[in-house]
Amino acid sequence: METIPITEAKARIAELADRVAREHDHFTITRNGRADVMLISVAEYESMRETLDLLSDNETLADLRQSREDFAASDTFSMDEVRAELERRRGRTA
Template sequence: MADRAAREHDHFTLTRNGRPHAVIVSVAEWESPQETLELLADPEMRADLVEAAAAEASGDVTTEEEMAAIMAARLGKASA
């Protein structure tokens, strides 16, 4: 069961007397929400996330193409 949970990123609920008692999950499945909770527990990080969401909502973002052009220009200047 543990091997399958790790291999397939699956989870299993163990019961006792027909009621959920424990859960077996892969390490990756466990770490992801733990990292999210750590980020949300940090007031500065929470503020950064709110700011980023507001920027995205207002369209104040850099597209992939724009970022590629910026990086190409920087790399060109660095090698010149």
């Protein structure tokens, strides 16, 4: 991640935007020597928003924690078990 003064960012905006879009670079843009703005891709921004939404949902967060505990305890299902369960559920709704 580079830190760039706003005057330099203005002069290089097309280049910076290309790098952000293609290479997922990040840029901190400063104003009067202080970090003021971040330049990131739309895809990365949307991904971060989705992550924040998920982590702010208490039920989802509890599910994620439980999943990690189950995995650590090897309380998991094989792929064959998952397929069999999906087929069983499909048969119920068909």
